[in-house]
Amino acid sequence: MSIFHNVRPPAEALELMLRHVNPLGAGELVPTSEALDRVTAAPVMAPHPLPFFRRGTMDGFAVRSADTHGASASLPAMLSIVGEVLMGQSATVDLRPGEAAVIHTGGHLPEAADAVVPIEDTQPLGDAEVEVLKSVALGENVIQVGEDMAKGGQILPSGHWLRPQDIGALLAFGLAEIPVVTRPRVALLSTGDELVSPSQRKLQPGQIRDINSHTCAALTLRAGGSPDVLGIVADQWEALQHAAAAALALADVLVLSAGSSVSVRDMTARVIAGLGEPGILFHGVAVRPGKPTIGAAVNDKPVFGLPGNPVSAMNLFNLLVVPTIHHLLGCQNPPQPRQVQARVTRNVAAMPGREDHIAARIVSRDGELWAEPVFGKSNLIHTLVRADGTFVIPLDAGGVTAGDWVTVRYFR
């Protein structure tokens, strides 16, 4: 296969990449309270039923339901109060027919009781007796043992991205540690003789600071990966070949950001092609901005060559690298994109045969949301900070007309 001119639509490019790389599988134990935004490495089963004791769900009286049958406001059932179930304590009270015990929401239901009469359906008669004004059915206002989760039941599947409530669910079972997938290590390498470190204060004309490594590092963190910013490599075959091979040996994903000139892009492509088998999967993605993007697989590891332009690099990182990181994590429920429906403020033309990703600001006019395209010559920094997200003009649409509804996906 020629390493050039193998241009794919973005969805096809991604699908091709995912077919060539497998989830990492490696896991580690972490404290559950620190497992937010990690991904489970195995299904998690309930070590005990939840609740593991019968709980009342109302403030009121624990009763034998049969004692209340037929009770009404005009013909109340009279029960003797023989004790109180204290919160956090085992119910020790023994309930014989005709007896009731005070119970609070969440309290342990006494063994002989089978229902709770809510306090608003009762009438006290001194401290020792209570009138029940409404009958309760067996099990009413009670959560049974294991009703929330049976012992051995699956709390969470494998490959589950842990949200705040999942942390809570695991801790409810006392699971203080949890096996999670090791974060994929994403090596970020920049090349291009015009690039200098962002920490460099004074620049010569012709030099620009390398920002793609840092925006990609931030996107990697959001995607659940572990970024490794390796810095800038000179635009020389041997240096780049050596740096790329060394980075790939230690990482799970290699992302090369390739400078803006055509010559360095071509060299990057040849370096990627030489890293190993099966090699380059696509060279060029039918998307703007971001067409000159390369995807390769090398011994089951994904390698991406992104364009040097910051907007292009970010767009393609979101389109291809983020879902690849999710795939390596084996994640079944990656965070959904933040998106909003809005009407486009002006006509935007598009070339057929490629997806156009148009940066846009969301503005509110008379309570309606509008997407205002943000154009900058050659996709400048300006575009990145002024826009809220992007909308897509599909592969073979000719463009959008002012007033059309579009889905704006917020930048991550």
Next chain:
Amino acid sequence: MSIFHNVRPPAEALELMLRHVNPLGAGELVPTSEALDRVTAAPVMAPHPLPFFRRGTMDGFAVRSADTHGASASLPAMLSIVGEVLMGQSATVDLRPGEAAVIHTGGHLPEAADAVVPIEDTQPLGDAEVEVLKSVALGENVIQVGEDMAKGGQILPSGHWLRPQDIGALLAFGLAEIPVVTRPRVALLSTGDELVSPSQRKLQPGQIRDINSHTCAALTLRAGGSPDVLGIVADQWEALQHAAAAALALADVLVLSAGSSVSVRDMTARVIAGLGEPGILFHGVAVRPGKPTIGAAVNDKPVFGLPGNPVSAMNLFNLLVVPTIHHLLGCQNPPQPRQVQARVTRNVAAMPGREDHIAARIVSRDGELWAEPVFGKSNLIHTLVRADGTFVIPLDAGGVTAGDWVTVRYFR
């Protein structure tokens, strides 16, 4: 004002809280590369124009545009090649009329040049001369000094939540440090005699593990705050009063999670009412689940009393505490909710006079998205882990009918 029965719709409760507390204002300097998801404490201005030198935007030839006027494929302009602008280096070549210099995308435009002819519009004639087949206008294929951002222009406003591209924009100017708002400290305190630490392996009947502190800690992190899990306080007036006052003295926000019984909730309300002025703002929010929620302001600090039920606590934390944290941060562009339109799979009844927040799973049927309500008796853990998010039945709607479109907001 009575501390009881001051029930407010959620939007009104939030508005009332925000009127009583002010953005913190305190800032700190952090490395820009570590400032993801922080909020700017001041506007950030451009220390130099960007770009600070004129750049070509195409591979081709730097020229004096006047030399190309009238050029066409049939009548090309002939120019002498007098040098090459190397990437990353100042253009030292002196360009006289009738001369051109090789330039690469992003290269420094020589002083005497004012446009770039793309390579595809040229025809080489040996190494020393080139035919220009198409004229270029003054400034064509050139980014002028400051065209992306003028010196002194605002890169980012104050109160801006920093996204990956914002990190890139700041680093493009060599701004290695950035003033951000100090994270609001959110003290999380649980009370209820039934609660034990999640790390406790063996429970007695009547005991449950305290999970709200940990789900709220995770939600606090997501909201840009700094959580402080203070653990469980015994359900006793003095202990709770002392712990709450001590926590509030050190924190910017106090969140009490109040156990499930009515008596402990009442005591929590009295403790909150005694913390200081102006005191309780609302007692009860017209929302289900989560009605028994308290909001107070004490010396400009927000205090929340959340219900003990985990689903209720999470729902109200999202509705009230998260936007309060954003307000304390002075954040103008908090992360948008992740949400999706879907059709509800079944009828759901609702009581007028309150907002019903219905937990739901998103399922795909024949390519269409449906919201399947997840019901659990008393909002159990099951509901939390099985649902993807919630949709709202508004205050005075009677419910929703199967097939209605709803907006499901994903759990954060």
